Amino acid sequence: MNRGLNRLLLGILFLLILCYIVFDDLVQGDWGKIDGAWGRFSDFVSEDLLPPEWGMLTDAYYDGCTEDQAMFCSKAFVGMLETIKMAFVATILGFSIAILISPLAARNLVPIWVAVPARIIMAMTRSLPSIVWALLLIPPFGLGPLPGVLAMTFYTIGFLGKFQYEEMEGVRNDPLEAARVMGLSRSEIAFNVVIPESSNSLLSQLMFMFEYNVRHGTVLGLVGAGGIGFHLMFYMELGLYHHAMTFLIVIFLVVMMIDLLSMGVRSFVNEEGDVKRPSWLMTLLPPNAMFSNQNQDGK
Amino acid sequence: MSINESASDDAKDPIVIAKNLTIGYEEPLASNLNLVVKSGEIISIVGPSGVGKTTFLRTIAGMVSPLSGTIECNVKRRGGLGYIPQRLGLVRHTSVYHNVDLGARVGVSFGEFGLSWWSERNKRVLSCVEAMGISEKIREPVRRLSGGQQRRVATARTLAQRPKLILADEFLSELDDDNISAVLDAVKAYIESSGAAMILVEHDINRAKQVSDRMLVIDDGRLNPFIEKLTIQEVKF
Structure with missing residues (x-):
């Protein structure tokens, strides 16, 4: 066994021991609840969650659909669509605002007295999770998608903005230097050099944020901010886990589809040959398996 | 000393x-x-x-x-100095047009050309790209071009700027010998006609x-x- 692997294993062992000590302190030495937990969990999955209640996805709940289009009026479909719409609007709004603020926070573009206030603004919006933003926004805006969208937008500005300015700070120096010597203004450098140069990562982050907001949109539904999470909470509170399982499956499928979409979008700006046309299989396999698969195809 | x-x-x-x-x-x-x-x-x-x-x-x-x-x-601060760094300083994810336009952007001012500013900028990009023999690649992202082609893009960007001093x-x-002659001919012609200068490492x-x-x-x-x-x-x- 090589020395590097030994060190890695030793490091992991050390961290596991550390975790054990911290967790033991957390539960104050009472590990009783862990006994039999796996059995209880498997019982819960096999008895309460499975099989899913597909009626949530196939039966029309809302008016306006014919019988053969019932799925499009089901609770799962309509709820998911609402969550996707909320996430889409919040992501685009948040991205648009963040991309205007983040060049002001990048140290290679602006002096420190500009960067620090811009970073503080983004840190403020990021310091509260979107669910807390939603709880703060429900009283003034009422229940429904609006506080949900606003909550996700605020969080997106802070979260995505931090990714963006860090990415901008990491762009290669030579285009920046050439642009400065040429006499381009700071804003021209930001929008014509730095943002296009980091476009691959910015797009990747945008798609990640959309996926994140779709997942978080379901959580926001739990506090009454609309979307599929509202139905999920409703059935879980009633103990109807078969019904809730259908919503969970729909969420999983949608997140996977967004991942596929993300790969497709990024392939437009990636280095040539780095990313092949994505397939369903590629979203499921780990990267190593993916590349060995391509090599076998002789690509 | x-x-x-x-x-x-x-x-x-x-x-x-x-x-x-x-x-x-x-x-x-x-x-x-x-x-x-x-x-x-x-x-x-x-x-x-x-x-x-x-x-x-x-x-x-x-x-x-x-x-x-x-x-x-x-x-002059804006556009007076053209710089081609060793690693060229190109924006790799954007097109040849975009990169050459960065030079034209600082070289063509609204004050000088008035309302024809935009078309002059476009003309300048097209003429510099043509002078460097990369017209057929104008919409290609720079990252897809060969090293020699990328050098020609960087040169076209500098020429579009019409700087008084070129630092390269x-x-x-x-670049192979044929390409060196083509690039040099264009640069020398510009320097002769404009009275600019060049410092080359x-x-x-x-x-x-x-x-x-x-x-x-x-x-x-x-x-x-x-x-x-x-x-x-x-x-x-």
Whole structure:
């Protein structure tokens, strides 16, 4: 066994021991609840969650659909669509605002007295999770998608903005230097050099944020901010886990589809040959398996 | 300490005047550098790796402050100075058009061209791209081009700017002989017609001879006139 692997294993062992000590302190030495937990969990999955209640996805709940289009009026479909719409609007709004603020926070573009206030603004919006933003926004805006969208937008500005300015700070120096010597203004450098140069990562982050907001949109539904999470909470509170399982499956499928979409979008700006046309299989396999698969195809 | 390239009094229309310059970052790399660059000149700076050729160029460009001495660059801030760094400084994820347009953007001002500003900018991009023989690649992302094609894009960007001084760091490497002639012809034609000047850092002495009117060597921490008869080994390359 090589020395590097030994060190890695030793490091992991050390961290596991550390975790054990911290967790033991957390539960104050009472590990009783862990006994039999796996059995209880498997019982819960096999008895309460499975099989899913597909009626949530196939039966029309809302008016306006014919019988053969019932799925499009089901609770799962309509709820998911609402969550996707909320996430889409919040992501685009948040991205648009963040991309205007983040060049002001990048140290290679602006002096420190500009960067620090811009970073503080983004840190403020990021310091509260979107669910807390939603709880703060429900009283003034009422229940429904609006506080949900606003909550996700605020969080997106802070979260995505931090990714963006860090990415901008990491762009290669030579285009920046050439642009400065040429006499381009700071804003021209930001929008014509730095943002296009980091476009691959910015797009990747945008798609990640959309996926994140779709997942978080379901959580926001739990506090009454609309979307599929509202139905999920409703059935879980009633103990109807078969019904809730259908919503969970729909969420999983949608997140996977967004991942596929993300790969497709990024392939437009990636280095040539780095990313092949994505397939369903590629979203499921780990990267190593993916590349060995391509090599076998002789690509 | 020797005066290397004298700041002669008869210099007409000097674009760069460097006096007693010491360059480097924390430690000096070369000292007592004197240089006058006149309109229409192409000057090559040669020397072994690590002597400070690129640092000298970056100091002229204003990216590195001199440790001592003065440097005067008589060019306008926006568009007056064209720079082709060793790694070219291209925006790799955007098209050839976008990259060349960055040069045209600083070279064509609304004040000068009025309402035809936009079309003039477009014309300039197209003519420079054509002069560099990369018209068929104009919509291609730069990252998909070969090293030689990317060098031509960087040159087109600088020409679109119509600068008074071009600073180029080994911009002819990765080009084959035919491409070198094509690129050089375009650059020389521009310099002759516009009265601009060029300072070129070049590792290859033979190529530097082919390109320039004057060659200077940074050797032993000083800038000396290059002596034709010396071989590469004799000037401690």
